[in-house]
Amino acid sequence: AQTVTQSQPEMSVQEAETVTLSCTYDTSESNYYLFWYKQPPSRQMILVIRQEAYKQQNATENRFSVNFQKAAKSFSLKISDSQLGDTAMYFCAFISDSNYQLIWGAGTKLIIKP
Amino acid sequence: EAGVTQSPTHLIKTRGQQATLRCSPISGHTSVYWYQQALGLGLQFLLWYDEGEERNRGNFPPRFSGRQFPNYSSELNVNALELEDSALYLCASSLGQGLTQPQHFGDGTRLSIL
Numbered sequence: 001a002q003t004v005t006q007s008q009p010e011m012s013v014q015e016a017e018t019v020t021l022s023c024t025y026d027t028s029e030s031n032y033y034l035f036w037y038k039q040p041p042s043r044q045m046i047l048v049i050r051q052e053a054y055k056q057q058n059a060t061e062n063r064f065s066v067n068f069q070k071a072a073k074s075f076s077l078k079i080s081d082s083q084l085g086d087t088a089m090y091f092c093a094f095i096s097d098s099n100y101q102l103i104w105g106a107g108t109k110l111i112i113k114p
Numbered sequence: 115e116a117g118v119t120q121s122p123t124h125l126i127k128t129r130g131q132q133a134t135l136r137c138s139p140i141s142g143h144t145s146v147y148w149y150q151q152a153l154g155l156g157l158q159f160l161l162w163y164d165e166g167e168e169r170n171r172g173n174f175p176p177r178f179s180g181r182q183f184p185n186y187s188s189e190l191n192v193n194a195l196e197l198e199d200s201a202l203y204l205c206a207s208s209l210g211q212g213l214t215q216p217q218h219f220g221d222g223t224r225l226s227i228l
Contacts, residue, residue, distance in 0.1 A: 035216070045157075045204060045219035091156060100211060101170055102147070104156040 002027045004094050006105035013082055014113050020067075021077045021108050023092030032096035034068070034075045038088040039107075048090070051075065079110075087112045116141065118220035120205050126226045127195050135190040135223045139207030145169075146188040147217055148180060151202040160203075163188055164211045192225070200227045 003026045013019045025034070036048040051059045051068050058066050063083075067076045079086055092105040119138045127133050139146050148160040159172040163182035177193040186207075192199055202224050206217035 033214075037219075042221070043202065044221045045206070047216050047218070050216060093157075099170055101159040101162060101172065102149075102157070102217065103159075106156045 002029070002094060002096065002103050004092050004103050004105040006090075006092055006108050008108045009106070010109040010111070012111040012113060015082060015084060017082055018078065018080050019082055019110065021079075021090050021092075021110065023075045023077070023105055025073050025075065025092070025094050025103075027073070027094065027096060029096040029098055032094060034066075035093040035095070035102070036064070036066070036075075036077045037091045037093060038086075039091065040085075040088040045091070049077065082112045084112050084114060086110060118205055118207050118218055120203075120220035120223050122223060123221070124224045124226070126228060128228050129195055129197060131195050133192045133195060133199075133225055135192075135203050135205075135225070137188045137190070137205035137207075137220060139186050139188070139205075140209075140218055143207035143209050143218075144186055145208045145211050145215070146182055146186065147206040147208070148188070148190050149204045149206070150174075151204060151222070152198075153201070157204065161190065169211065195227050197227050199225060201225060 005024045032053045034051045049061045063080045065078050089107045091107045094103045121136045145164040149157040151157045162170040180190040182188045202222045204222045206219045208215040208217045
């Protein structure tokens, strides 16, 4: 079975600091995508960044970057220069071509303090 | 461009009743996905519709059902409501099926069972 694990239920950092959220996954598939979504208190799920498993280069979107370690099945999210608006639940998710359904981690609540 | 829209925002029902949730995808998107997010938990995949057909189903009882209309909008029906059905129901859409098309989410419908 495919699983996604986020081991940090909650994290808190000061504004402008850098924070890394952890995610590990388990799969025997070779073709898959990994995602980080954020869900602010407004509750809409927003795509932050995605990584294709066959690409060795780590994805980057402005202040957001990932550290994708395929052999270790690890997919961490780094947020640089954190801002108050980054406060949200962050979910790691996985999808493969075997069933085309997103498998989600339990989420990490990130609080950015002023 | 309008995003994914869901209605109603909040729905209050009693045990045994039936609930209907609606979703309009982003214009041009043919795939619609339904997820259940129980309080404090991650998302659980419910259903996936593409081109009017049910493509995949999560591990939910048959009283959870839905359909996709010719205009690609979708309904989720939940029969014989139980207390544990109380959750946020999120709808997402994507430009066709496949791994390369990210899912875009609506704001969700909060279903409360009294």
